[in-house]
Amino acid sequence: MDFDLAPPIGVGSLRIGMTRQSASTALDSLRDLSAVSESDRAGQHVFRPSGLMISIHCTRDMLEAVELGRPSTQADRVIFRGLDVFAIPARELVQRMAEYTSIEADPDDPASFIASDLLLSFWRPFAADDEPEEEQGYFFSSVLLAQPGYYDTPAQAAERLQQRS
Numbered sequence: 001m002d003f004d005l006a007p008p009i010g011v012g013s014l015r016i017g018m019t020r021q022s023a024s025t026a027l028d029s030l031r032d033l034s035a036v037s038e039s040d041r042a043g044q045h046v047f048r049p050s051g052l053m054i055s056i057h058c059t060r061d062m063l064e065a066v067e068l069g070r071p072s073t074q075a076d077r078v079i080f081r082g083l084d085v086f087a088i089p090a091r092e093l094v095q096r097m098a099e100y101t102s103i104e105a106d107p108d109d110p111a112s113f114i115a116s117d118l119l120l121s122f123w124r125p126f127a128a129d130d131e132p133e134e135e136q137g138y139f140f141s142s143v144l145l146a147q148p149g150y151y152d153t154p155a156q157a158a159e160r161l162q163q164r165s
Contacts, residue, residue: 001076002076002077002078002079003054003068003076003077003078003079004080005078005079005120005143005145007120007145008119008145008147008148010063010066011066011068011078012026012030013030014054014063014066016063016065016145016146016147017062017063018062019062019063020043020058020061020062020063023043023058023063024043024056027043027046027054030046030048030054031046031048032048032049035048035049037049048076049075050074050076051069051070051071051072051073052068052069052070052076053067053068053142054066054069055068055069063147064147064150065144065146065150067143067145068142068143068144069141069142070086070139070142074087078143080097080120083096083097085140086139086143089129089138089139090113090124090127090129090137090138093122093140094113094122097115101118102115102116102117103115106121109123110127111123111137112140119145119146119148119150120143120144120146121143123140123142123144124136124139124140124141125137125141
């Protein structure tokens with residue numbers, strides 16, 4: 001199954017801004033009932049037979065972010081503008097995304113990258129850009145799609161609140 005990232009809207013039936021109950025129902029619909037994982041946690045995350053993890057993050061009864069973890073097989077793919085984000089080496093994915101948006105290394109974790117204009121972040125536990133056999137560093141391990149303001153600094157958040165007043 002393909003999961004198309006559509007920032008800032010969401011992914012699949014998971015829509016940023018939906019209620020926690022609606023998000024939990026949508027998450028549950030992504031579970032493969034023929035192979036339910038013992039690691040699934042209702043209202044938190046599901047693991048599909050491919051190994052793809054889908055996790056929801058809610059605050060104040062609202063879905064604010066969806067995280068997808070790299071599957072171990074190609075039965076499920078996470079796609080952004082035609083790019084299979086977990087099948088393309090991390091360095092190449094960053095280069096290809098930089099062709100149409102700003103994407104920068106996370107200041108707290110330089111092996112990971114944030115495309116703040118798209119509200120997407122890509123994580124891997126360490127960089128192993130030249131070691132294809134080291135999959136955990138050669139490929140990204142997870143992608144997070146978030147609501148506007150998710151990556152704001154405290155000063156930016158205060159400014160955003162002031163602009164709403």
